[in-house]
Structure formats: structure tokens, C-alpha cells
Amino acid sequence: MKVRFKIWRQDSPIDKGSFKVYEVDGLNPDMSFLEALDHLNEKLVLRNEKVIAFDHDCREGICGQCGVFINGRAHGPHENTTTCQLHMRSFEEGKVIVVEPWRAKAFPVIKDLIVDRSAFDRIIEHGGYISAKTGTASEANAIPVGKDIAERVMDVAACIGCGACVATCKNSSAALFTSAKINHLNSLPQGKPEEHQRVLDMTAQMAKEDFGHCTFTGACEVECPEGISINNIAEMNARFLKAKLFR
Ligand code: FES
Structure with a gap:
């Protein structure tokens, strides 16, 4: 060929x-x-x-x-x-x-074809983890998670952080990536203690980086190799408002 x-x-x-x-x-x-x-x-x-x-x-x-x-x-x-x-x-x-x-x-x-995607790492550093004590590994795994939640979480946990969503967005928005990470952890019982701080900190860091604003064109969803839904962005925005009110 x-x-x-x-x-x-x-x-x-x-x-x-x-x-x-x-x-x-x-x-x-x-x-x-x-x-x-x-x-x-x-x-x-x-x-x-x-x-x-x-x-x-x-x-x-x-x-x-x-x-x-x-x-x-x-x-x-x-x-x-x-x-x-x-x-x-x-x-x-x-x-x-x-x-x-x-x-x-x-x-x-x-x-050449290599770009610096450390902006994603810095968003993760601002809450893309769980620091609540969950006991030993076996105790953490014993916390019950409903089937519906587990399936939803697996859908967003599929995000591999490749950056296609940012690169394909006319605004270079990182909203799909950030929302996948926030919705993943905030949906789990282990992530609940830090849910409000997580959404505030991760979205604040997203705003500090050179990403643009999301205008819901949907291009990110089309090009995401893992099929992450744009509905996650609406869910992240709702979580953000709730966190603000909670504060
Ligand atoms: S090389 Fe790992 S996703 Fe392509």
C-alpha cells in the first residue's frame, strides 16, 4: 500500500x-x-x-x-x-x-505532533481524586454503589483525557473533560464529602488555563473517542450552582 x-x-x-x-x-x-x-x-x-x-x-x-x-x-x-x-x-x-x-x-x-497537555493535569490536581478516608482497600470496596450509579460512573470514567474535545471545539473548551472527571467522582459515595469543593476548585482551575468557554456546539461529544455525552456539561453546571448555594 x-x-x-x-x-x-x-x-x-x-x-x-x-x-x-x-x-x-x-x-x-x-x-x-x-x-x-x-x-x-x-x-x-x-x-x-x-x-x-x-x-x-x-x-x-x-x-x-x-x-x-x-x-x-x-x-x-x-x-x-x-x-x-x-x-x-x-x-x-x-x-x-x-x-x-x-x-x-x-x-x-x-x-511535531506532540502537544503539552499539562493543563489537564493541573485541573486534576485541583480535585480529580478522593482524599476522604475509606478505610482499607477491602473496606472501600465494600461501600455499596447502586447499579444505576455504577453504570453512569463507568460511562464517564471512560474519559482517557486525550484532549480531542478541546482540540475539536471552536472555543477550545475543556468543559467535557472537566465535567467527566467531576461527575465521575461526585456521583460516588466515596466522593460525596468533597463534592462541593471539588466542583468549585476544578472549574476554577479550568477557567485559569487557556481554555475557552463552552457554547454547547456538541463537537466535543461527536469527536470524543469514548463517546462521553455533552449532558455531562449540563450536569457539571448544575453541580456548580448547587455548590455555590451550599456555600
Ligand atoms: S496510545 Fe494510548 S490511547 Fe492511543
Whole structure:
């Protein structure tokens, strides 16, 4: 299989960056998209050229590291699929595949396709955890959680923090990510003691970062590889108002 990659190259955060085109042949349609980039990088090494920097870890849709725009869509052409779960058979032989990093002020490009997503980490640092004492592991696991709540929580806990929601939003809003994390922990009995402080602190940190405001366009929900619902943002807003009133 042969394709033409048009890939964003940028040496450093202060470099202007530009697209560069690479003809790549010898690809197997069953290769993953990241394996195709590995294949290209091997060729670049042999030509003594700089390899393309891209993020990845698990390569099985769990860690959220690998997100890029592919032909203008976050994580490529398929719904509920991360970049590492994408295969070359999803593309037509001989076509141009445009690959670029997330575009958002809060996610500055570090190098080529790698962006700095530490703004997400700082939101998590402001309440994306439970510090209430729950006893030993076995005691914590013995706290009953209703089936409905458990299922709802599992839906939002699926967020892998890839950043597709921010990158695809015209306002670069982090509302879907933040709401998934808040609704996950605030729905659980273990998260209740800190629920009001959590929503106030995490939304305050979100506002401090370079994210924009949510205007409910719904693009985040469409491009989220885990199918996190935009309803979570409305739920977060309700939790925020409740926390303010409680105070
Ligand atoms: S490399 Fe982990 S989600 Fe893609």
C-alpha cells in the first residue's frame, strides 16, 4: 500500500512549523496508523533525516496519549476510535493523509505532533481524586454503589483525557473533560464529602488555563473517542450552582 503523508513538522514550541510531504510505500493495510508512522520514521532514519515526534503509550485506546488531527478530524475518520486504534485500511491507496497536532492555545506544540497537555493535569490536581478516608482497600470496596450509579460512573470514567474535545471545539473548551472527571467522582459515595469543593476548585482551575468557554456546539461529544455525552456539561453546571448555594 502506498500513501502520501502530509505531516506538520515543528522543531520546538517557538518554531513556526510547516507541513512536509512524504511518499510512503510498503505499508500493509492491516498496519495501525502509528505503525505506519513508525515505518516512515525507520525510512527517515536510514536517510539520516529527523524522525517525526509523536506521542503514544498503550497503543490500545487506554492512555489518551496518541491524539492527532487526521484529515481535519480528531483521531481520524472513525467514531469511538483513538488514533492508535486506527488502521491503514481506513484510507484509500495513493491518497494524501494530512496529520497535524491538536490546535488549541491551552495545548502548545512541543515538537511535531506532540502537544503539552499539562493543563489537564493541573485541573486534576485541583480535585480529580478522593482524599476522604475509606478505610482499607477491602473496606472501600465494600461501600455499596447502586447499579444505576455504577453504570453512569463507568460511562464517564471512560474519559482517557486525550484532549480531542478541546482540540475539536471552536472555543477550545475543556468543559467535557472537566465535567467527566467531576461527575465521575461526585456521583460516588466515596466522593460525596468533597463534592462541593471539588466542583468549585476544578472549574476554577479550568477557567485559569487557556481554555475557552463552552457554547454547547456538541463537537466535543461527536469527536470524543469514548463517546462521553455533552449532558455531562449540563450536569457539571448544575453541580456548580448547587455548590455555590451550599456555600
Ligand atoms: S496510545 Fe494510548 S490511547 Fe492511543
